[in-house]
Amino acid sequence: MKYKMIAMIPARLGSKRIPKKNLRYLAEKPLIQYPIDLALQIPDFESVWVNTESVALGKAIEKMGARFHQRPEEFSADSCTNREFTYHFMCHHECDYVIMVNSTSPLLRVETIHNFLQYVNENDYDTILSTVSEKAESFYHGKALNFDIHNKVNSQMLEPVEKTVWALTAWKRSTFMELEQQGQCPVFGGKLGTFPIPKDESCDLDTEEDWRIAEGAIQARQEAGKTAPRYLVLEDLA
Amino acid sequence: MKYKMIAMIPARLGSKRIPKKNLRYLAEKPLIQYPIDLALQIPDFESVWVNTESVALGKAIEKMGARFHQRPEEFSADSCTNREFTYHFMCHHECDYVIMVNSTSPLLRVETIHNFLQYVNENDYDTILSTVSEKAESFYHGKALNFDIHNKVNSQMLEPVEKTVWALTAWKRSTFMELEQQGQCPVFGGKLGTFPIPKDESCDLDTEEDWRIAEGAIQARQEAGKTAPRYLVLEDLA
Numbered sequence: 001m002k003y004k005m006i007a008m009i010p011a012r013l014g015s016k017r018i019p020k021k022n023l024r025y026l027a028e029k030p031l032i033q034y035p036i037d038l039a040l041q042i043p044d045f046e047s048v049w050v051n052t053e054s055v056a057l058g059k060a061i062e063k064m065g066a067r068f069h070q071r072p073e074e075f076s077a078d079s080c081t082n083r084e085f086t087y088h089f090m091c092h093h094e095c096d097y098v099i100m101v102n103s104t105s106p107l108l109r110v111e112t113i114h115n116f117l118q119y120v121n122e123n124d125y126d127t128i129l130s131t132v133s134e135k136a137e138s139f140y141h142g143k144a145l146n147f148d149i150h151n152k153v154n155s156q157m158l159e160p161v162e163k164t165v166w167a168l169t170a171w172k173r174s175t176f177m178e179l180e181q182q183g184q185c186p187v188f189g190g191k192l193g194t195f196p197i198p199k200d201e202s203c204d205l206d207t208e209e210d211w212r213i214a215e216g217a218i219q220a221r222q223e224a225g226k227t228a229p230r231y232l233v234l235e236d237l238a
Numbered sequence: 239m240k241y242k243m244i245a246m247i248p249a250r251l252g253s254k255r256i257p258k259k260n261l262r263y264l265a266e267k268p269l270i271q272y273p274i275d276l277a278l279q280i281p282d283f284e285s286v287w288v289n290t291e292s293v294a295l296g297k298a299i300e301k302m303g304a305r306f307h308q309r310p311e312e313f314s315a316d317s318c319t320n321r322e323f324t325y326h327f328m329c330h331h332e333c334d335y336v337i338m339v340n341s342t343s344p345l346l347r348v349e350t351i352h353n354f355l356q357y358v359n360e361n362d363y364d365t366i367l368s369t370v371s372e373k374a375e376s377f378y379h380g381k382a383l384n385f386d387i388h389n390k391v392n393s394q395m396l397e398p399v400e401k402t403v404w405a406l407t408a409w410k411r412s413t414f415m416e417l418e419q420q421g422q423c424p425v426f427g428g429k430l431g432t433f434p435i436p437k438d439e440s441c442d443l444d445t446e447e448d449w450r451i452a453e454g455a456i457q458a459r460q461e462a463g464k465t466a467p468r469y470l471v472l473e474d475l476a
Contacts, residue, residue, distance in 0.1 A: 023469045059473065141397065152321055188382070209462075212462055
């Protein structure tokens with residue numbers, strides 16, 4: 001790798017809609033352990049940090065093999081965005097790129113992180129967001145966005161809308177810090193790129209129902225290929 | 239209900255990426271049985287039809303309680319869209335609205351279909367598409383669509399992109415038939431509306447992985463509330 005890249009996993013203890021989300025077991029392990037286990041499998045990360053306000057959580061994640069970056073309590077408020085805690089993190093850790101790996105994407109695969117890092121390394125973006133590419137007739141402000149209402153075509157032929165999923169984000173440290181110091185918002189700063197990840201690796205963890213779906217998806221992935229598909233038998237099917 | 243509404247469930251035997259999709263068991267029942275079981279629970283449907291080319295499938299779905307509309311074989315080709323088979327269906331069934339209920343949305347809830355029908359009934363649209371409302375930073379043609387790259391805001395504050403999911407579609411029969419007869423595409427015809435459905439009821443069934451996720455989601459829904467959440471215990475958490 002041309003660049004020095006370090007992983008930053010944000011984890012606050014407070015979470016509104018699903019309480020104590022990061023500590024909660026999703027299938028067989030706590031949510032926070034998913035990004036840690038993933039990132040530790042990537043040799044291209046020079047180091048793997050959890051960015052949290054909680055000393056207690058810091059101690060727990062050190063046992064899981066990650067390193068603890070303590071953010072000030074005020075950067076864990078609901079009103080804060082990744083802007084504040086990422087800048088604080090960068091002030092303390094020298095590197096070329098900070099790669100944010102989010103605990104809310106436990107369905108990510110190692111291979112996808114690897115491909116993302118390759119993409120970071122082979123290009124020269126200041127910011128790269130992971131996205132899901134959606135080929136579906138979409139509306140924006142009540143108007144048809146990517147389709148012609150006078151012509152129905154197969155959805156594979158539609159121009160995709162790329163939705164940011166915040167599973168993975170790459171920020172060039174020098175650009176991010178410079179923009180922040182100039183009082184500009186660095187989150188989408190500089191040369192901005194997107195990196196589509198497989199749809200089945202993105203998930204939302206906003207509600208209890210999302211949580212159950214993700215849990216089901218993890219279990220289903222583990223079961224994959226273990227049982228053959230069953231079919232309804234039609235009596236007189238030719 | 240002011241309008242006479244009938245349910246049409248399209249089901250062809252051929253399916254490319256997941257073979258014999260409609261016959262395949264998803265958790266405890268064949269996929270095709272999901273929309274049938276749902277639609278039969280809605281008293282506002284004057285009748286519930288499966289629209290298929292297959293006589294053998296027609297016999298099977300009649301045992302499940304639905305009625306069989308046989309479409310010509312040529313309307314089940316890969317190149318066909320819902321335009322062709324819906325028009326053929328409408329030619330044979332008098333009503334105010336045809337409501338297409340898709341077998342590829344097995345996570346739909348009865349309540350959502352009920353709300354959709356209420357919306358159809360209380361408005362005067364010619365076409366209503368079900369959508370999922372996505373509040374995420376989105377790109378179209380490589381450009382920021384619904385967010386300001388100079389300002390990161392909480393995603394709840396973003397203007398949503400509405401993505402059509404084809405779980406439920408309402409077509410006013412008279413408008414659809416008239417447009418078709420005039421040689422115009424009726425699929426998005428006339429006064430076009432959208433109806434957002436809960437995100438967790440939409441799913442894609444394009445790939446084996448999608449299938450497993452849906453299966454996991456169904457099982458997880460059945461397990462919901464049966465077990466209490468478990469949490470990582472932090473040693474010195476205040």
